[in-house]
Structure formats: C-alpha cells, structure tokens
Amino acid sequence: MTMQAASTNQDAPVTALVNARLIDPASGLDQKGGVLIAGGRIADLGPKIDASAVGDAHLIDCAGHVLAPGLIDMLVFTGEPGHEHRETLATASRAAAAGGVTTMICMPNTEPVIDDVALVDFILRRARDTAQINVHPMAAMTKGLLGEEMTEIGLLRDAGAIAFTNGKTSLANAKMMRNVLAYAKDFGALIIHHLEDPSLAEGGVMNEGEISTRLGLRGMPPVAETIMLERDVRLVELTGGRYHAGQISCRASLEIIRTAKARGLPVTCGVSVNHLTLNENDIGPYRTFFKMRPPLRSEDDRHAMVEGVASGDIDVIVSAHDPQDADVKRRPFAEAADGAIGLETLLSAALRLHHHAGVDLATLLKALTANPAHLLGLDSGRLAKGAPADLVLIDPDTPFVVAPELLRSRSKNTPFDAARLQGRALMTLVAGRALYNYADPGSG
Amino acid sequence: MSIAAEATEFSFPHRHLLGIEGLSRGEINGLLDLAEEAATVSRQVAKKRDDLRGRTLINLFFESSTRTQSSFELAGKRLGADVMNMSTGNSSMQKGETLIDTAVTLNAMRPDILVVRHHAAGAVELLAQKVDCSVINAGDGSHEHPTQALLDALTIRRHKGRIAGLIVAICGDILHSRVARSNILLLNALGARVRVVAPSTLLASGIARLGVEVYSSMWKGLEGADIVMMLRLQRERMLSSLVPSQREYFHFFGLDYDKLACAKPDALIMHPGPMNRGVEIDSIVADDARSVIREQVEMGVAVRMAVLQALARHLPNH
Secondary structure, eight states: OOOOOOTTTTTOOOOOEEEEEEEEEETTTTEEEEEEEEEEEEEEEEEOGGGGSSTTTTTOOOOOOOEEEEEEEEEEEOOTTTTTTTOHHHHHHHHHTTTTTTEEEEESSSSSSSSSHHHHHHHHHHHHHHHHEEEOOOSBBBBGOSSSSOOOOHHHHHHTTTOEEEOOOOOHHHHHHHHHHHHHHHEEEETEOOOOHHHHHTTTTOOSSSHHHHHHHOEEEHHHHHHHHHHHHHHHHHHOHHHSSSOOSSSSHOOOHHHHHHOOOEEEEEEEEEHOOOOOOGGTTOOOGGGHHHHHHHHHHHHHHHHHHHHSSSSSSEOOOOOOOHHHHOGGGGSSSOBOOTTHHHHHHHHHHHHHHHHHHHHHHHHHTHHHHHHHOOOOOOOOOTTTTOOEEEEEEEEEEEGGOOOOOOSSTTTTEEEEEEEEEEEETTTTTTEEEETTOOOO | SSOOOGGOOOOOOOOBBSSSSOOHHHHHHHHHHHHHHHHHHHHSSSOOTTTTTOOOEEEEEEOSHHHHHHHHHHHHTTTTTTEEEEGGSGGGGGGGGHHHHHHHHHTTTTTTTEEEEEEEEEEEEHHTOSSSEEEEEEEETTBBOOHHHHHHHHHHHHHHSSOOOOOOESSSTTOOOOOHHHHHHHHHTTOOEEEEOOGGGGGGGGGGTTTTTTESSSHHHHTTTSSSEEEETTTTTHTTTTSSHHHHHHHHSSSHHOOOOOOOSTTTEESSSSSTTTTOOHHHHSTTTTTTTTHHHHHHHHHHHHHHHHHHHTTTOO
C-alpha cells in the first residue's frame, strides 16, 4: 500500500546511535541514551544503549545532540506531475532530508490533479523510484478540485491516499462539504481543508488592514478564514466527519478551534511555520516571497499562533512548502504567485519558538512528529521499539544564516533569505539509512 | 538659462520619485517652490528651458491616461528633453512580455527618465529596481500618484498661502484611490488636518491609522473645511455592490451647493479629473468660482517640470 521508503531493507546493517539526548514527544521521553536500529526499525532504545553495549554495530556518536523522530510535514506542494521545473518528488525529498523531514504529505494540486486511483498510484511509484524519504499523497476530495463532484474517496483511500483536500481553495458549497464529511466518515478518512471564503477573499492578495491600505493592495480579511472555519465546525458537528483545518492564521480561528475541541468535536488544525515566525510587515516594499495563502497576518495573530502551539491547541506545524519559480514571483505583488518553500528550513525556523518564545523542545517536536503521525495513522513519528527508524539528529543551538542558493529545492522562493536561524538537522535517517549528514557535504 | 536658480537649490537626494512616502517636509516644499517658478515660466511666451537638453524621457503607460501623460510630455518638452510615449496598446506587453522584460528592454535603449503608470500597486517600484535610469511613478494601482498630490498641494498653497492648519476633506472612493493615499501622506507631512469622507464600503481598512479623521456623512465631513477634494467614482464600483446606485451616491456623496454650504465660504473645490459630472460633483459646482479644477491641470505641468528638474540633477553627465 503506502510507500515506506526502503522499509523492506531487511539486510541493512545494525546501527547504533549513542550518546544522544533522546526526545520522544509521543511518550514524553527526554533522557540521555541511544537507539539501536535493525532491519530499518528501532530495535531498542534507552540509557543502556551506549558504545560498550552494542557489539559490532555501526556506531554513530551523537555528541550529546537531540535525537528525535523524523519530522512529518503534512502540507507540501511539489510540481510533479506537470510542473517539474518547480519541484519534483526527488528534489523535494532531498530538501526534506536536509531539513530533518522524513515523511512528506503531498497536496493534489498538480497537473493533472490527483483525483483518480491511477494518479495516486503514479505518485506512489514515482516516490518509490525517485524520492529518498516517505511520501504519502493526499487526494482531491472533489474532481479536478472544482468543488462540483465528489471523488472516489473509498477507492482512493485503498489506493493509498492518506487524506482528502480541496487543495488551495475552500469548498464553498456547504451542502457538498456536508456530503464529503459524511461520506468520508464511513471510511475513517481525514478531510483537510483550506480556509478561505471565496467571496470575502476575492481579489485579496495580503492581510486586510493598515498595511494593505498603505500599499494599495486588496486585502483578505481574517473573517474570510473564520467564517469558513465556523461553518465547517457546524458541519463536523452534524456529520461526525474527521476534520483538520490545514492552516489557521489568526487569533479568532484559534478561538474557534479551542471551542470546537472543548465540545469534543473531531476537529484539529495546523499552522505553517511562516505564520509562526513572520507577519504582514515582512512584505515591506512588495516582497513577493512573503505572499502566501492564508496571508501573513498581524503580529498579534502571530503571537496567537505561537500560543496555540505552546498550549497544544494547534496540533501540527507544517512547512506549506510551495515551490514557485522566479518567473511567477518576479511580478507586481498582486500578480505574483502565492507560496514559499519551506521543507529545508521548517525545523530551523520552528526552533525560533524554542529560542525566542519559550516553547519547550518536546512540545515543538510533538507538533512536527507525533501529532501528524497520530492524525494520519502512521506508525512513525515516535521513538519506540518496532517503530520505523525515521530519525533526525538535531543541534538546536548553532546559529547560521540561510543562503537560498544552497537550499536543495529546485525553486528558491524562501521567505527566510538571509534570515538568522538557530539550530538545524545534523543527520536524517529514513528506515535506518542515513540520507543526510550535515558534516558530510557530499550527502543529500 | 536654468530655472533651477541658486535660490531654490534644495536637497533632493533621490534617484526616483516612487511616492510621497519617504519624502521629507523640506523636500516637498522644495519641489513646490521649484514648481512655483515653473508655473511662472509656463505662463511666458518663451516657455522652453534647457535643463533636460539631450536627455531622453520615456512615458511608459500600462494604463490609459490623457492628462497625466500629456502633462509629463509637455513638462519634458518645456525642459528640452526628447520625449517618447509608449502605451500598452502598441507595446509587446500585450504579447505576454513580463514587466521586467519590458523594463530590461527599455533600459537597453538608455533613457534618462522613465515615467511609468501601471495598474498594479508596487509595479513601478519593481520596474525601478531593474533599470539604470530615474523612474517617476505616474500612478501604480491603488498605491500612490505622487505628482498628483504635489500639484494639488501647489494649487492649495497658491490660493491659501499655506498648507499647515488647513482642514482638507477628501471625499469619495478612498478605497481604490491612489490620489487619496498620496494626498493623505503629503498633506499630513505639511501639517494639514485631513478628513476622509466616504460610505463605509469605499473606505480602506485601517485608514484612520494613516492619520485622518473618518466621516461617512458629507454634511459633517465638510463642516468648516478649507478644501473640498472630490475623487472620481468609477462606475464599475456599482456593479461590485459597493454603492447601490448613481442616484443614491449623488444624493449622499455628490458635491452640490447644499453640502458645500457646510464648508467654509471660501473653500476651494478640487477634483483630480476626469470628472463624472452629476455623479460625484454637480456640474454647476464644478464650474463655480471656487473651483480650481482647471488650475490643477495647469499646476500639473509645473509640478512635473519641477520633479524632472530635481531628478535631473542626479543624472550622470558622462
């Protein structure tokens, strides 16, 4: 079924990662120790795993750095199929590995749209043949993402579609949304929705407010997001379908999520690392690399997003990796494409919350590992015996400056150009195989 | 020969004029002083100067315009520049060439000054980053139209002798107006009290943060005003249900004698043009003795001459 890259690699040698600070957000583990890997899975872990205890295993000394489950990025766009000049599964997976991401969930906004069993199969095969990390496709919940006809949710799920979405647009038709939620419920399928009332957001290119007025740009009001979220919560209440708001961006949305959760509804949400670390002021003189959907909001909204991660009300942090080439970005702001790359900078940017907002590492990593794994029903995202050896070794502290030309993504539209970040992935392992090693420039 | 006489030598350390934002009070006043002289020159029989002799000015208009384009053309010619007009109708923009490609192509022709109008906010600034010459923003989307604000200020100053302390009511489609934004910035910089008057659907979000008082009643907004500045209402705004009808708009927001009576008796009536008579302004009010609408057009040429002169000082000489 779904592809766990190289997980059938039974002949892989036994590897031991020792002298690490083990952090497993799923179990709350945070202690010194090591991890023993055999057959692509975690054979053992804990304080007893040290250099003297692992025999002739291939030994990796973690030098006291953090060893955690590999990151699971729930919101990634690639250009394959249809726009390979922006990004392929292969290039995205190299960027992911360099960022400590071991599993990426791909959006169906490709050409053609992933709305058919054969196309899900295509992605899985291409991922198996070309991608280094685990790839799971999402499928469209309406044909062609047009919002008119439901896709074959049951068959698509059997083929390996891990969740269903309407891509970069909201399903405006409430009756259709009701039907999708109700029907998906029968298959236990997760619906991941973009929040943007199309009439309220029409023509908007950034957050509505003083800055949009000063720049003379059409605004997208936060209410375009909250109205859609309120509606969806009511429909979840009606149908019982599992619902995940792909990205929330404003304080009012967080309040809605909190209320829905308090009422016991199967509602979860994500936030992009961009909305945790940037705000509308970063657009400055029409910088199109900061143009995204949902738009970057106010500093107060950003604070709310950070609070939401710290409190656990926001379940998941995503990169919202969306590669766009220079041709569609070097345009007047209103005419430029939305989106920013983020796979490779996801971890480092998220660590800003640890360094500057006091969010502890386990909480931060939970939103990047255990929570997405739980929502998607993956057996990764945890340090546990028998779990896939998808791991990341993290130096949380060493500062560096982002150099876009060194990023592995085929597109270079990063909003973190020349940003000072602190902490990065030192080594990334998928199914026990080291795909990326910061100390070895030849890797990745 | 130069009308930029030593007396008006002021510091204008900018390569481009992309907006009022970023200009200091001294720079604005300096431009207005220079424009005052240009206005005098423009009323003489011999209008021709040589400040821009040998220079090439290209008017690049991606959005149609009659008065701004001809105003810049005349200003350039009066200063001795060679002026070329390009508009979207005959450019390769229609063949899918991007703005940046157009900029790079034009840059290769080595113009000295580009005057650019574009329908997208920020487009002129983007273009300015890609060329070696000076760039003047002749209107970018709903962002800025700096020479319009300068010509409005010059017109006001000539009649009232000052800007500081005056109550200026800017009325109408604030939401979409670059003229309103540039005027708010400029008038605030010179110490005026700026009001905006519009139905809530035509007010921009957070506009009060730009330092204006907000009114949704013309009668209240015009109370005691020294200047009544009307904006053009674009008819397509009615289709997008921002305003229910022309009739209703005129009733509540059109400038007629009834509403004008709330302003000071000697209030100036202004309009950036082109006017919709009977939509935002009663025809008879537009032609009233207090109307300075035609003088605004005259000052437009003067202000553009001043801007060209100020920028020309920094043009390379070899």
